[in-house]
Amino acid sequence: MFVRPLVTLAVTVVALGAAACGTGTTGTGASGDAARAAGEGKTQYPVTISNCGKDYTFDKAPSRVVLMNGGSVAEVSSILALGVQGSVVANAQSYGASDVPGRAEAIKALPTGGVALNAQQDIPREAMLGLRPDFVISTYEGGFSSETGFATRDDLAGIKANTYVPGVSCGATGTVAGTPTIEDSYALLRDLGKIFDVPGRAEQVIAESKKRIEEATAAVAGKPTKNVLLVFPGMGADDFSSIAAAGVWNDVLAKAGGANPFDDPAGTMFATVSKEKLATTAIDAVIVVNYMNPDPEGSAKKILAQFPQWEAAKNQRFLILSDSVYFGPSNDVAVDKIADLLHADGS
Structure with missing residues (x-):
């Protein structure tokens, strides 16, 4: 995701969550008209959505x-999952890779509004107002901060545009409301389903995701929990300065029969871990998160080669993932792939 500075990225990277369709089995989603023709039109407008302590009323589904x-693709992914991408007039989210076929291409095909992005690779105030939106989605509260040159929620209300931030990212600029879980990914889908008059489609995506996760979790039940190193090579100063700590990925790992030995109860999203600490930690598998990496498999093998004592190195047990480990609509893809990685041999 991620072209924004790392300090901002750490606020909303839960992301990635963040890309085209909801689960690995739903492609890139039908059009909004097709989704409604298939049984939608269930939202009773006006509908009021509570978001970050305020209420926002929608008289109809947004059309601009x-x-x-904000360093995320969770929001654009959810829009595509719900089949309402025809309402998008400008999208600034991109990742370049996806664990769902067709997702990266679907995101790339969305209009950008011809906006010149600011130094944070986001949409500045005047450009935002010039787009004449009726609905603006930011990945965190800082996206509506005048101090960083963005249109505020009040600015946007002044042109009759509603605004939204995923509930887990409400809070003061530079903070998150809590460590996200897969349920938070579902909450985003449900909110958008109501707003865009496709609540049935949202529940369908969620049901498919839950079913896939339940099947993967059942398959690993009773098997030993495996320690997983989740690492983001190239995002920090070196390979071990961007190791996953607190994040939605820990819920993903748990449901796949894994655990993160570097989870941070205090909520820090990324950790810098010394090679000495890594050498003395039992690591059963390595997951490299691919972001703008020309050779993610090479990165994984390089890490394993430094710690031949790990079970992960002895068994060459590694996996390359991208957007599915972040907050977003396709955490089921990651759960399924990780469960297979950790326990496919019956161990």
Whole structure:
């Protein structure tokens, strides 16, 4: 995701969550009209959505939607999962890779509004207002901060545009409301389903995701929990300065029969871990998160070669993932792939 500075990325990277369709089995989603023709039109407008302590009333489904960057693809992914991408007039979110076929291409095909992004690779105030949106989605509260040159919620209300931030990212600029879980990914889908008059489609995506996760979890039940190193090579100063700590990925790992030995109860999203600490930690598998990496498999093998004592190295047990480990609509893809990685041999 991620072209924004790392300090901002750490606020909303839960992301990635963040890309085209909801689960690995639903492609890139039908059009909004097709989704409604298949049994939607269930939202009773006006509908009021509570978001970050305020209420926002929608008289109809939005038709001029702007998606801010914020280092996430969770929001644009959810829009595509729900089949309402026809309402998007400008999208600033991108990742370049996806664990769902067709997702990266679907995101790339969305209009950008011809906006010149600011130094944070996001949409500045005047450009935002010029897009004449009726709905703006930011990945975190800072996306509506005047101090960083963005249109505020009040600015946007002044042109009759509603605004939204995923509930887990409400809070003061530079903070998150809590460590997200897969349930938070579902909450985003449900909110957008109501707003865009496709609540049935949202529940369908959620049901498919839950079914896939339940099947994967059942398959690993009773098997030993495996320690997983989740690492983001190239995102920090070196390979071990961007190791996953607190994040939605820990819920993903748990449901796949894994655990993160570097989870941080205090909520820090990324950790820097010394090679000495890594050498003395039992690591059963390595997951490299691919972001703008020309050779993610090479990165994984390089890490394993430094710690031949790990079970992960002895068994060459590694996996390359991208957007499915972040907050977003396809955590089921990651759960399924990780469960297979950790326990496919019956161990």
